[in-house]
Amino acid sequence: MNRSSLAGPLTVLGAVAVLVVGALVGFRLLTASAEIEIVDACEDRNVAVGEPVTPALVPVDVFNASQRAGLANRVSINLQRRGFLPGQVGNSPMEVESDGVTIVTDTPEDPRVRLLAAQFGDVEFVPPAGSVSSENIVVIVGNDTNQDLVDDATTEVEADVPVSVCLPVAPEVEVESS
Template identity: 45%
Template sequence: MNKAAQRLVVMAAAGIFVMGTMLGIKLSFASPESVADEPACEIKKVARGEVLSSNLVMVHVYNSSRRTGAANRVKINLERKGFLGGVAKNNPGKVRTKNVTVLTTDPDDPRVRLVAAQFEGKVERVPADFEMEDGISILIGPKYEGLKKDSNTKIKAGRDVSVCVPAITLP
């Protein structure tokens, strides 16, 4: 390659380097694009006497036992019954349970009744002692008896209920 061609290649490389550096600096100090706030969920209303089905109820499962992964396994099994899976974590509160406890201040809520009907054995209903997610939260204890095989995943709402169904926007 002759000297003129070599100079041209070096100048092109230097130009690309300078342009890349300028673009990098510009991007480093640029403000991020604002993202439109989208609702986390869509509120659906189920009127008194209408059917409330499991696909409208978000369930959060908290492990109150020493068995690793118990909350996640229960959440997955509830999802197989059509429930919307929420969080699966260890119990962050002080409330304990033997089998299953639904954390609620309203034991007659149709969503609470539908979730409680899924479990074998005694299901307690008590207020939570920690901030809960939107939906129904349950504790799984060390003497967890399991899910009923043929439990009903639909219930007639005894009163009007508002449910938060996660909003999924597709591009």
């Protein structure tokens, strides 16, 4: 037998070996348990009575109920410039009769709601409807809403009731030292 006659069977044997090893490794990966680390999406922060509530403790969703494109986004950006935490921005998921600023809440006396309302001046409060579900404070802006906020609005409100806020957690980044 010469070398050329062994090349064909050796090639087939090599291919079968690769196939078997690949199948075994694939099966092992397929049946292995996944190691998943569950990380909290937010961290609870409690504010006691008498402590200040600042914009950094108030996540806000802003929805547009006007005919003006981009109004919710501009209002959200202005709130973020004041230190409020960003939430969802988009078109309003509910019908609002008000053309101005409406805050969706059952508790207008909540210090976070009072702080947010102070940024707009004239605000209407409505209870949540079935289509609005959020842990953030929901603001709906209408046709008569000015995208600019009140110039001299307060930057903190004293908590007259205990407040618990779930603040977003920044992902941990490993830094290699050199």
